[in-house]
Amino acid sequence: MKKFLIRRLLLSIVILFFVSFIIYSIERCLPTSYVEGKARQMSQKAGARPYEELLEQLTNSYGLEGNMLQGYAKWLSNAVKGEFGDSWVWSKPVTEKFKDVIWYSFAMSGISFIFQVIVAIPLGILSARKQYSRADYAVTVFALIGISLPTFFIATLLKWVFSINLGWFDLYGIVGRMHEQLSPIGQLLDMGKHLILPVVTLTVVSVGNLMRYTRTNMLEVLNSDYIRTARAKGLSENRVINYHAFRNILIPIVTLLGSTIPTLFGGAMITETLFQIPGIGYTSYLSLTQGDVPFTMFYMVFLAILTLLGTLIADILYAVVDPRVRVN
Amino acid sequence: MSADSNKQDKDVQRDLEQNQNEYISTSGALDDEQRVKVLSPGALVAKRFFRNKLAMAGLIILVTMFSFSFIGGMLTPYGESQVFRKNDVILKDFAMMSENNDFLYTNAEGKDFPSIAGAKMILAVNNGETAFEAKDVTYSLIKEDENLYQVAQLSPVANVLTLKGKSSFTAEEESGAVSEAMKNAYEAAVAAGEDNFEAEGVSYYIVKNGKESAISIMDRTALASKKVFSAQGGTTLSYEFKLNAEKAFNDHASSFSADGNTYELEAGENTGFIRLDGEDYAIISAYAVRPVGSEALSLPFIRAVQESVLANEASMEYTADGGDSTHYKIETKGNEFKIRSEQMTQLNDDFASPNKAHFMGTDGNGMDVLTRLMYGGRISLMIGFVAIAIEILFGVVIGGIAGYFGKWIDTILMRVVDVVICIPAMPLYIIVGSIMDYYQIDPRIRIYLLCAILGLINWPPIARMVRGQILSFREQEFMTATEATGIRVSRRIFKHLIPNVIPNLIVIATMGLGEIIIMEATLSFLGIGVKFPYASWGNIINSVNDIFVMTNYWFVWIPAGFLILITVLGFNFVGDGLRDAFDPKMKR
Numbered sequence: 001m002k003k004f005l006i007r008r009l010l011l012s013i014v015i016l017f018f019v020s021f022i023i024y025s026i027e028r029c030l031p032t033s034y035v036e037g038k039a040r041q042m043s044q045k046a047g048a049r050p051y052e053e054l055l056e057q058l059t060n061s062y063g064l065e066g067n068m069l070q071g072y073a074k075w076l077s078n079a080v081k082g083e084f085g086d087s088w089v090w091s092k093p094v095t096e097k098f099k100d101v102i103w104y105s106f107a108m109s110g111i112s113f114i115f116q117v118i119v120a121i122p123l124g125i126l127s128a129r130k131q132y133s134r135a136d137y138a139v140t141v142f143a144l145i146g147i148s149l150p151t152f153f154i155a156t157l158l159k160w161v162f163s164i165n166l167g168w169f170d171l172y173g174i175v176g177r178m179h180e181q182l183s184p185i186g187q188l189l190d191m192g193k194h195l196i197l198p199v200v201t202l203t204v205v206s207v208g209n210l211m212r213y214t215r216t217n218m219l220e221v222l223n224s225d226y227i228r229t230a231r232a233k234g235l236s237e238n239r240v241i242n243y244h245a246f247r248n249i250l251i252p253i254v255t256l257l258g259s260t261i262p263t264l265f266g267g268a269m270i271t272e273t274l275f276q277i278p279g280i281g282y283t284s285y286l287s288l289t290q291g292d293v294p295f296t297m298f299y300m301v302f303l304a305i306l307t308l309l310g311t312l313i314a315d316i317l318y319a320v321v322d323p324r325v326r327v328n
Numbered sequence: 329m330s331a332d333s334n335k336q337d338k339d340v341q342r343d344l345e346q347n348q349n350e351y352i353s354t355s356g357a358l359d360d361e362q363r364v365k366v367l368s369p370g371a372l373v374a375k376r377f378f379r380n381k382l383a384m385a386g387l388i389i390l391v392t393m394f395s396f397s398f399i400g401g402m403l404t405p406y407g408e409s410q411v412f413r414k415n416d417v418i419l420k421d422f423a424m425m426s427e428n429n430d431f432l433y434t435n436a437e438g439k440d441f442p443s444i445a446g447a448k449m450i451l452a453v454n455n456g457e458t459a460f461e462a463k464d465v466t467y468s469l470i471k472e473d474e475n476l477y478q479v480a481q482l483s484p485v486a487n488v489l490t491l492k493g494k495s496s497f498t499a500e501e502e503s504g505a506v507s508e509a510m511k512n513a514y515e516a517a518v519a520a521g522e523d524n525f526e527a528e529g530v531s532y533y534i535v536k537n538g539k540e541s542a543i544s545i546m547d548r549t550a551l552a553s554k555k556v557f558s559a560q561g562g563t564t565l566s567y568e569f570k571l572n573a574e575k576a577f578n579d580h581a582s583s584f585s586a587d588g589n590t591y592e593l594e595a596g597e598n599t600g601f602i603r604l605d606g607e608d609y610a611i612i613s614a615y616a617v618r619p620v621g622s623e624a625l626s627l628p629f630i631r632a633v634q635e636s637v638l639a640n641e642a643s644m645e646y647t648a649d650g651g652d653s654t655h656y657k658i659e660t661k662g663n664e665f666k667i668r669s670e671q672m673t674q675l676n677d678d679f680a681s682p683n684k685a686h687f688m689g690t691d692g693n694g695m696d697v698l699t700r701l702m703y704g705g706r707i708s709l710m711i712g713f714v715a716i717a718i719e720i721l722f723g724v725v726i727g728g729i730a731g732y733f734g735k736w737i738d739t740i741l742m743r744v745v746d747v748v749i750c751i752p753a754m755p756l757y758i759i760v761g762s763i764m765d766y767y768q769i770d771p772r773i774r775i776y777l778l779c780a781i782l783g784l785i786n787w788p789p790i791a792r793m794v795r796g797q798i799l800s801f802r803e804q805e806f807m808t809a810t811e812a813t814g815i816r817v818s819r820r821i822f823k824h825l826i827p828n829v830i831p832n833l834i835v836i837a838t839m840g841l842g843e844i845i846i847m848e849a850t851l852s853f854l855g856i857g858v859k860f861p862y863a864s865w866g867n868i869i870n871s872v873n874d875i876f877v878m879t880n881y882w883f884v885w886i887p888a889g890f891l892i893l894i895t896v897l898g899f900n901f902v903g904d905g906l907r908d909a910f911d912p913k914m915k916r
Binding site for chain 2: 011014015016018019022023026027029030137140141144145147148149150151152153156157159160164171269270273284285288289291296299300303304307308
């Protein structure tokens with residue numbers, strides 16, 4: 001186990017090195033660089049120095065001098081020390097901005113994750129127990145519709161129905177207009193209210209996969225010999241399902257859920273952007289579109305780490321939950 | 329349990345019933361007729377697939393969507409980016425009318441009255457003075473009425489000292505003698521209480537100052553009046569005309585003469601209409617009517633406007649000389665009146681509600697929504713198929729090589745797969761999209777680039793699947809058998825290995841198509857995918873970024889979203905059914 005972990009971690013570092021290099025090169029290809037835009041803006045002010053001079057000065061102060069390889073080496077040497085520099089758009093250290101916004105994303109994804117589990121697992125089990133029944137078809141169709149719905153469409157529909165036609169929620173943002181005047185509990189409730197539509201959106205588009213995964217695994221378990229044995233012994237159907245079968249579908253489900261935990265921190269870029277929730281996704285979207293290299297680099301590397309972490313957790317959990325599997 | 333056994337009984341029964349309808353051989357020999365009919369694997373898969381209701385529904389959806397996009401696009405009478413125009417009546421400002429409260433100056437012939445003098449004059453009027461000085465010239469103000477002043481330069485001719493009813497005249501040094509006629513005229517004017525008189529064809533003006541008075545020649549410079557004159561056809565009206573007309577208007581006279589003509593005056597409360605020989609000649613009025621455009625206003629029109637406005641009417645009908653009747657609306661804003669005409673203008677027929685010509689209305693550019701949905705379907709489906717083809721090409725080649733050769737080749741290729749998987753897709757698309765935006769890549773080329781990028785990012789899962797399958801097949805008996813029987817390598821791969829991978833590949837491709845269509849729609853929705861003038865379902869929904877469109881014109885964006893949902897659902901149903909048919913053990 002220890003050996004496996006060390007090997008995987010070393011491998012992850014190599015992968016991260018290549019991933020960050022690719023991302024950095026693509027980002028340096030961005031022709032509409034933030035620095036150029038800023039220099040142009042500054043040069044148009046009264047009494048400003050000429051554009052070229054400003055550009056050179058800004059390039060130096062943003063650490064963009066030299067070619068791409070030099071820039072990458074500089075970025076990497078700082079990143080290893082945990083210094084990701086100052087965000088250009090937000091004009092504060094990248095990690096500080098990250099700390100400000102990550103909890104919105106986590107709250108949103110976390111609540112949606114809980115809802116997914118609550119909805120998907122019972123429904124998946126139900127549809128497996130009554131295979132080819134109406135309920136089964138309904139669940140399958142529902143799950144497939146969820147998978148087939150584009151996030152932006154369901155978000156727009158929800159806004160149209162609940163914000164515009166019914167007027168129950170605000171269209172955008174995490175806080176209402178009167179947020180400052182509210183008591184601390186009121187402020188919390190206000191934010192909760194603004195999270196309802198994004199959470200519903202996230203849940204609807206991602207519940208389908210878990211539902212179908214549960215169903216497939218439950219079907220497999222129900223067709224296995226030990227279930228037949230349990231039934232043959234005359235156990236009640238409820239006991240067979242809830243005790244013998246359920247325990248065994250926990251293995252794949254825990255593995256899947258474990259591997260999705262890191263992605264809770266990744267932020268849902270589209271959903272956050274559509275509802276303007278100031279989480280990591282929306283913040284990164286704004287940084288991306290404005291060419292903020294330090295923040296984007298940090299975000300993309302962060303996502304890559306989460307992906308690697310997810311597969312690692314899945315592998316470990318698989319070994320932990322199912323003793324038949326050996327990690328290496 | 330009981331439900332299952334019931335179902336099985338039913339199945340058996342149904343099979344029996346079906347068999348009864350078939351011809352049953354009575355032959356006892358073990359000939360062809362008696363052999364058990366075995367379906368080929370392909371037919372078995374097809375049979376299972378066609379039995380699956382959801383898969384059939386999916387197939388029907390896909391056939392419908394394909395016909396909608398490709399055949400529909402051919403049948404529709406409109407083009408993809410054909411803009412529809414409509415004629416509509418819009419209100420345009422035509423003229424303004426306002427009460428005039430400023431003095432307007434009319435210079436006497438050959439005289440100049442600078443604007444600084446005008447400002448000084450207003451000061452003098454407000455202070456009740458009768459003379460003012462501007463630019464070393466002394467002007468005298470001659471009040472005719474509250475709103476009418478003559479400005480004149482007086483050059484003294486003589487001084488008069490009146491003592492005990494007797495006047496003694498002293499001529500000014502420069503301007504010579506004082507004639508008897510002048511003296512008599514002066515006496516007469518003083519006796520009548522007038523301040524001007526005429527003698528020997530020259531006008532004189534008397535300025536009194538206690539016992540002394542000065543007789544001056546009056547040199548008229550300008551007329552200052554708050555009345556506005558409008559003349560027919562831009563004729564300039566003379567000083568004398570204006571002076572006499574206004575005097576007559578103030579006196580409510582019915583005629584006056586100026587410049588040797590006699591004019592008729594029809595005076596109202598605020599406005600007087602002046603005719604010459606029965607024809608409209610000019611209008612004198614407290615109100616100014618100005619055109620908004622460059623077009624000059626005709627006298628009858630001004631007259632009509634004034635009559636309507638002063639009668640507090642909200643609209644007026646005016647028939648021009650040509651006989652064209654135009655409707656004008658009158659809007660009041662403080663002391664200003666706006667005369668707006670309804671004019672026919674050609675406009676883009678945007679956001680038209682669904683109607684006979686446009687079954688789904690038109691969008692913000694005045695294009696037919698239904699037609700754009702059809703062409704959008706073509707592009708969305710095309711991007712899906714091209715991207716999935718690229719994915720499969722990369723996935724099969726890389727996964728196949730890794731799985732078949734194994735060892736260090738496998739290790740290296742799988743690390744490449746790991747790296748590509750770790751690159752976050754969405755941020756990458758946004759960066760690439762903005763790079764394409766910057767270089768202003770042609771929208772058509774952009775579509776191909778989009779296919780390439782979507783394909784190049786999404787191949788790793790396919791490579792992994794192919795590698796896994798090939799690894800497991802390599803260990804199975806049939807592959808050992810091919811090796812043992814000495815079949816050559818290329819045949820082993822293409823005849824025995826690849827066909828076994830294909831079922832999974834088809835399922836993954838079908839499901840992946842749906843994902844690509846969603847991805848493309850999302851990018852187009854964010855404005856970095858397919859660009860105008862090409863339609864895609866995503867960029868049709870893009871219009872909801874304007875809240876006004878989202879609120880009021882549901883018919884623009886809801887159908888597009890619905891089509892994406894239905895199409896992707898169709899692909900998922902079919903993929904699901906295929907998986908079920910290929911591998912019945914998986915049971916969906």
